[in-house]
Amino acid sequence: MAKSISITPVSGLSRLPWRAYLEMTKPKVVALMLLTVLVGMCLALPGAVPLQPLIAGMAGIAMMAGAAAAMNHLIDRRIDGLMARTYNRPLPKGKVPVSHAATFAALLALIGFVCLYWLVNPLTAWLTLASLLGYAVVYTAYLKRATPQNIVIGGLAGAMPPLLGWTAVTNDFHGHGLLLVIIIFAWTPPHFWALAIHRKADYAKVDIPMLPVTHGVEFTKTCIFLYTVLLALACLLPVLVGMSGALYLLGSTLLSIGFIYKAWQLKYHETPGMAMDVFRFSIYHLMLLFILLLIDHYI
CATH class of the missing domain: 1.10.357.140 (UbiA prenyltransferase)
Known part of the structure; x- marks a missing residue:
């Protein structure tokens, strides 16, 4: 009872x-x-x-x-x-x-x-x-x-x-605010396409034309890799215009290298669950990137 x-x-x-x-x-x-x-x-x-x-x-x-x-x-x-x-x-x-x-x-x-x-x-x-x-x-x-x-x-x-x-x-x-928009704009496709690879069957079942469904997984992997390179360049913009300094430059470079490496692994050395690993890494990448922007601003 x-x-x-x-x-x-x-x-x-x-x-x-x-x-x-x-x-x-x-x-x-x-x-x-x-x-x-x-x-x-x-x-x-x-x-x-x-x-x-x-x-x-x-x-x-x-x-x-x-x-x-x-x-x-x-x-x-x-x-x-x-x-x-x-x-x-x-x-x-x-x-x-x-x-x-x-x-x-x-x-x-x-x-x-x-x-x-x-x-x-x-x-x-x-x-x-x-x-x-x-x-x-x-x-x-x-x-x-x-x-x-x-x-x-x-x-x-x-x-x-x-x-x-x-x-x-x-x-x-202000244009400097737009630079932050550009970073997230470049980050979004590799972030979401990694999830779309993992859930390709789901999207195909409901006729949603996600890139892995319409163009194949290998093409999507290539796009993810290229976008991580584009993202790495976008992440340098705050330094180039003087918004951020050395701390952000070092941290963002390391994060960009990590994301590019993850995308390269997905493309050329994929293991089971790798797409979701890339997806999860992308979340931490964005979170840490903006924390770095914040810390660098006040140092």
């Missing part, structure tokens, strides 16, 4: 609705994105970041990013239910009704936009809205199903966060 009582609350907690709504916002992805937002804020100013744009900017951008993720869940709910990676998401499993998911995404986007518009500045609010629409509508609803270059073109929306951080504290569309 005591045993059954102790188990029931735990299973009940695991089914709490808020967990499903939180999952729809892709919190891990948003957390990495917020790191790039923070770095964009810090690099935009020589001193400390003012408290109001820091807190309101991070909160508003996080809410709108979460709304974009929820819209992605909503639009992709049919194919998510057919793919091994995503079949257990809240909408395919019926944990959240479609109407509730749509309302949740709309409210989150609205609150985030109002927060940015009134507490930060209109420029950041409109740029963040453009990023949301670029990801949720242009990429998810159209490009993803239309072309194998989907992630290349659509990756621009996902590359915007550091620029959003920059504009949040300066109210200025």
Whole structure:
């Protein structure tokens, strides 16, 4: 009797609705994105970041990013239910009704936009809205199903966060902020194509024209390798314009060499699970790269 009582609350907690709504916002992805937002804020100013744009900017951008993720869940709910990676998401499993998911995404986007518009500045609010629409509508609803270059073109929306951080504290569309966008823009294809190789059968099953499905795995490996070289060049841009110094140059060079080596292994010496190794390495690469930018800025 005591045993059954102790188990029931735990299973009940695991089914709490808020967990499903939180999952729809892709919190891990948003957390990495917020790191790039923070770095964009810090690099935009020589001193400390003012408290109001820091807190309101991070909160508003996080809410709108979460709304974009929820819209992605909503639009992709049919194919998510057919793919091994995503079949257990809240909408395919019926944990959240479609109407509730749509309302949740709309409210989150609205609150985030109002927060940015009134507490930060209109420029950041409109740029963040453009990023949301670029990801949720242009990429998810159209490009993803239309072309194998989907992630290349659509990756621009996902590359915007550091620029959003920059504009949040300066109210200025500056070229140095765009350099940070270029880095993430170059990083996105090798990051996502590695995952697409691992999940090629899934994408083929639901007729999504990811590069490994339309052009083959070997061609995709070549593209990943070439993009890691392009990314290495993009990572040098902050040094070339004087945004960053020796510490960042050394650290980013080592990270670039590591990514290129991983891509070279995938292309010429692949072992089982190598594509996912490259995918995971790419996440740490971006995270450490932006931490280096931050540390270098204050040293």
